Amino acid sequence: MTALPALRPRSGAGVAERLARSTAATEGIGMATDDVPGWLAARTRARPARVRRIPFAELDGWSFADDTGDLRHHSGRFFSVEGLHVVRPDGDWQQPIIMQPEIGILGILAKEFDGTLHFLMQAKMEPGNPHLVQLSPTVQATRSNYTKAHGGAQVKYLEYFLHRGQVLTDVLQSEHGEWFFQKRNRNMIVEVDGDVPVDDDFRWLTLGQLGALLNQDNVVNMDARTVLASASMTHPEPRALLSDTELLSWFTGERTRLDVRARRIPLRQVSGWLRDAHSIHRADHRFFRVVAVAVEGAAREVSSWTQPLFEPVGPGVVGFAYRTFGGVPHVLVHALAEGGLLDTAELGPTVQYVPANHAHLPSVRRPPFLDLMLDAPPDRIRYAAVHSEEGGRFLNAESRYLIVETDESTTPAQPPPGYHWITPGQLNWLAGHSHYVNVQARTLLAALNTRAADLDHEHRRP
Amino acid sequence: MTALPALRPRSGAGVAERLARSTAATEGIGMATDDVPGWLAARTRARPARVRRIPFAELDGWSFADDTGDLRHHSGRFFSVEGLHVVRPDGDWQQPIIMQPEIGILGILAKEFDGTLHFLMQAKMEPGNPHLVQLSPTVQATRSNYTKAHGGAQVKYLEYFLHRGQVLTDVLQSEHGEWFFQKRNRNMIVEVDGDVPVDDDFRWLTLGQLGALLNQDNVVNMDARTVLASASMTHPEPRALLSDTELLSWFTGERTRLDVRARRIPLRQVSGWLRDAHSIHRADHRFFRVVAVAVEGAAREVSSWTQPLFEPVGPGVVGFAYRTFGGVPHVLVHALAEGGLLDTAELGPTVQYVPANHAHLPSVRRPPFLDLMLDAPPDRIRYAAVHSEEGGRFLNAESRYLIVETDESTTPAQPPPGYHWITPGQLNWLAGHSHYVNVQARTLLAALNTRAADLDHEHRRP
Numbered sequence: 001m002t003a004l005p006a007l008r009p010r011s012g013a014g015v016a017e018r019l020a021r022s023t024a025a026t027e028g029i030g031m032a033t034d035d036v037p038g039w040l041a042a043r044t045r046a047r048p049a050r051v052r053r054i055p056f057a058e059l060d061g062w063s064f065a066d067d068t069g070d071l072r073h074h075s076g077r078f079f080s081v082e083g084l085h086v087v088r089p090d091g092d093w094q095q096p097i098i099m100q101p102e103i104g105i106l107g108i109l110a111k112e113f114d115g116t117l118h119f120l121m122q123a124k125m126e127p128g129n130p131h132l133v134q135l136s137p138t139v140q141a142t143r144s145n146y147t148k149a150h151g152g153a154q155v156k157y158l159e160y161f162l163h164r165g166q167v168l169t170d171v172l173q174s175e176h177g178e179w180f181f182q183k184r185n186r187n188m189i190v191e192v193d194g195d196v197p198v199d200d201d202f203r204w205l206t207l208g209q210l211g212a213l214l215n216q217d218n219v220v221n222m223d224a225r226t227v228l229a230s231a232s233m234t235h236p237e238p239r240a241l242l243s244d245t246e247l248l249s250w251f252t253g254e255r256t257r258l259d260v261r262a263r264r265i266p267l268r269q270v271s272g273w274l275r276d277a278h279s280i281h282r283a284d285h286r287f288f289r290v291v292a293v294a295v296e297g298a299a300r301e302v303s304s305w306t307q308p309l310f311e312p313v314g315p316g317v318v319g320f321a322y323r324t325f326g327g328v329p330h331v332l333v334h335a336l337a338e339g340g341l342l343d344t345a346e347l348g349p350t351v352q353y354v355p356a357n358h359a360h361l362p363s364v365r366r367p368p369f370l371d372l373m374l375d376a377p378p379d380r381i382r383y384a385a386v387h388s389e390e391g392g393r394f395l396n397a398e399s400r401y402l403i404v405e406t407d408e409s410t411t412p413a414q415p416p417p418g419y420h421w422i423t424p425g426q427l428n429w430l431a432g433h434s435h436y437v438n439v440q441a442r443t444l445l446a447a448l449n450t451r452a453a454d455l456d457h458e459h460r461r462p
Numbered sequence: 463m464t465a466l467p468a469l470r471p472r473s474g475a476g477v478a479e480r481l482a483r484s485t486a487a488t489e490g491i492g493m494a495t496d497d498v499p500g501w502l503a504a505r506t507r508a509r510p511a512r513v514r515r516i517p518f519a520e521l522d523g524w525s526f527a528d529d530t531g532d533l534r535h536h537s538g539r540f541f542s543v544e545g546l547h548v549v550r551p552d553g554d555w556q557q558p559i560i561m562q563p564e565i566g567i568l569g570i571l572a573k574e575f576d577g578t579l580h581f582l583m584q585a586k587m588e589p590g591n592p593h594l595v596q597l598s599p600t601v602q603a604t605r606s607n608y609t610k611a612h613g614g615a616q617v618k619y620l621e622y623f624l625h626r627g628q629v630l631t632d633v634l635q636s637e638h639g640e641w642f643f644q645k646r647n648r649n650m651i652v653e654v655d656g657d658v659p660v661d662d663d664f665r666w667l668t669l670g671q672l673g674a675l676l677n678q679d680n681v682v683n684m685d686a687r688t689v690l691a692s693a694s695m696t697h698p699e700p701r702a703l704l705s706d707t708e709l710l711s712w713f714t715g716e717r718t719r720l721d722v723r724a725r726r727i728p729l730r731q732v733s734g735w736l737r738d739a740h741s742i743h744r745a746d747h748r749f750f751r752v753v754a755v756a757v758e759g760a761a762r763e764v765s766s767w768t769q770p771l772f773e774p775v776g777p778g779v780v781g782f783a784y785r786t787f788g789g790v791p792h793v794l795v796h797a798l799a800e801g802g803l804l805d806t807a808e809l810g811p812t813v814q815y816v817p818a819n820h821a822h823l824p825s826v827r828r829p830p831f832l833d834l835m836l837d838a839p840p841d842r843i844r845y846a847a848v849h850s851e852e853g854g855r856f857l858n859a860e861s862r863y864l865i866v867e868t869d870e871s872t873t874p875a876q877p878p879p880g881y882h883w884i885t886p887g888q889l890n891w892l893a894g895h896s897h898y899v900n901v902q903a904r905t906l907l908a909a910l911n912t913r914a915a916d917l918d919h920e921h922r923r924p
Contacts (some may be wrong), residue, residue, distance in 0.1 A: 005875045007701035007788045103718045170711035186718055239469035249632035256565045256648055326469045413467045433895050
């Protein structure tokens with residue numbers, strides 16, 4: 001007779017409370033928050049890397065396939081640039097798209113010190129990052145990374161995410177549906193008990209410290225932000241404008257209504273885009289271009305390499321309109337269909353645009369709520385920081401992320417079709433599952449989860 | 463100044479309790495449970511229909527496309543039969559597949575009578591159903607139905623699901639991933655207050671009555687079963703073998719591990735399948751065949767029509783192994799990859815096979831746990847009934863659905879890879895979201911939700 005297995009509480013009692021304690025901890029057992037940017041700069045200097053634009057012809061191991069024109073690595077691994085034909089009821093278009101069918105791991109290791117959870121963050125260089133080195137998860141590994149397609153070094157700490165530790169968060173999340181075809185990564189937080197050797201490029205930080213750092217420009221990378229968004233926090237909101245069932249029903253209706261079909265096509269066939277020696281771009285130079293870079297002297301799995309990157313044509317603006325109803329905070333989400341999403345639509349921020357793409361439009365045809373973010377008076381801004389998207393795929397893909405307090409005159413309680421007011425807790429609840437919250441909304445959710453956003457502002461006014 | 467909108471409880475307080483009250487109600491205000499099968503038979507006689515197998519050449523409005531060989535309706539609507547190439551790490555195959563990209567509505571109307579929720583069920587004929595008429599949701603409508611591609615009559619009660627009523631459940635659920643390509647339907651329960659005119663083909667029944675009817679063969683159709691599974695019931699299980707977070711993490715790992723790629727191909731190119739005048743079938747006659755039928759004299763939107771149907775080569779066996787751990791019921795779920803699922807894998811029952819497909823295999827190579835279901839002693843069977851799958855697409859697709867109590871010797875607490883023990887409440891929680899629970903597991907969940915399954919059996923033994 002084997003021993004009966006032990007039952008455990010379904011709710012994983014105490015995790016949200018322990019995360020809240022870490023959020024309240026403005027300093028931890030390790031590096032002071034104020035020292036982190038300097039440490040990132042020092043890590044950059046310690047192993048200086050140079051990122052240089054090159055023509056496609058200088059790519060090493062990458063080439064355009066004779067038949068399809070797709071841009072691929074000769075190993076068949078990493079990723080490829082192919083074509084996508086997106087059909088929506090209001091029109092259709094073609095574009096280059098990144099194909100990367102493997103599911104990678106974005107994992108943050110957690111450990112309690114003096115009763116407070118700390119998170120092991122890495123100073124990691126990515127060629128597309130504005131400052132090159134940003135704070136990233138403990139592990140940020142494509143399957144090619146950890147099966148050694150690079151032919152490079154071991155991924156440090158990976159074994160904690162494959163074999164051991166107590167899982168606090170583990171969910172597949174989508175990434176940029178306008179640039180990736182059905183890309184997902186596994187977002188994990190794993191807690192360990194025993195001693196963890198800490199390498200030079202790693203530091204233990206509390207959620208409170210990470211929240212403070214999320215208020216600075218280009219410090220916390222996208223991969224870290226999405227993992228922080230996926231953690232199940234305490235948001236004490238028993239009441240909301242919509243019950244959870246009504247919220248799911250509204251979103252089910254939006255997903256039913258937003259009819260988007262996407263079909264892969266050879267890159268060669270993509271119409272409206274031109275390829276020259278240095279880039280693939282639209283004839284009107286809107287949206288983004290595909291470029292190539294050489295990375296030299298980097299302290300990564302391999303010390304130098306070349307690769308393609310997607311480069312948006314200008315900085316983006318990503319923001320939530322924010323209001324309180326009955327004292328309960330709500331943000332205005334937008335059910336947003338993107339051609340590269342596996343399941344049609346996800347909840348995005350109120351605003352998610354590159355203004356340069358719409359500069360030629362008359363004001364009445366500009367994207368809804370965009371001017372509300374561009375023209376927000378400083379005293380209504382509850383969160384603002386510039387962040388860049390995944391620097392391993394995107395070059396200088398910076399956006400100003402905002403949470404702006406608005407009112408009935410600009411953002412009515414009864415919003416236009418496709419939008420709804422939901423609470424940060426509801427957004428966090430949905431981010432515990434796949435297919436609900438897009439990657440831009442998850443950056444803003446990370447700011448809400450870690451209290452980087454100053455939602456209590458009004459209550460502290462004299 | 464507009465009035466501030468009212469907040470409501472996020473949890474939609476009271477719904478699960480009201481559903482539980484309806485489950486406890488073994489009779490309702492309308493028809494007695496015992497009279498329902500006779501009523502279905504009477505409705506069949508009232509408007510007799512005849513379903514006759516025909517050669518493909520006699521299909522009216524349907525034909526094989528010259529270029530692709532796909533079987534399509536000339537309107538471009540309803541559905542089409544195309545080809546699919548499925549690639550898994552353990553091999554690949556090609557097969558015909560049903561393409562039906564539209565999202566339809568499966569909706570049950572609910573209303574309280576004498577303090578107990580009742581559900582408006584329809585006596586509906588589907589050509590592929592063994593008894594033709596089964597108990598179905600109030601509304602069972604493809605988009606073609608309600609946008610009138612049939613050129614037929616109005617869909618009764620549809621307006622409640624499009625415009626009004628209090629939503630109790632509203633979630634997109636997948637259907638058979640081995641026969642459908644990325645098919646989803648909207649599973650809805652909507653409650654109304656006012657008077658509802660009740661047509662001859664409709665009756666108000668309690669969940670307790672539906673539970674009793676789920677114990678009978680071929681009475682409650684698949685569409686009704688999946689909606690009943692999606693309702694959020696009370697399963698009082700604060701503890702389980704896995705915490706909810708551990709369950710999600712295990713499933714995320716399975717979804718990452720189960721690498722399935724499916725690519726649409728022209729039906730003409732599907733290898734290993736033959737087409738003759740009457741069917742498309744595998745050379746070895748395993749799995750299923752595509753056939754055509756003529757339906758005459760039916761009381762549906764139109765009174766006669768022809769259509770293709772998928773017909774499995776034999777009856778299936780679908781079952782959960784069931785055990786209690788620490789007094790808490792658990793069922794053994796199987797993370798199951800199917801080529802037609804939008805997101806790779808969903809949780810299926812312990813067993814989901816057509817035994818005839820495996821009859822030629824030596825016993826050591828037979829599917830795991832299958833014999834446990836086939837040879838279950840009667841005193842270990844907690845649920846057993848024959849149900850058929852969607853009769854509008856599948857002909858005589860009958861399976862014996864079982865929940866069988868097992869023990870450590872056959873189904874260890876530490877199950878083999880790909881399987882895990884979870885509670886009925888955990889299964890029900892996951893069925894509140896898309897992409898988690900497959901349609902066969904949802905039939906068994908409907909039996910658990912309505913207490914059709916006799917899990918308390920052991921406690922009642924002398």
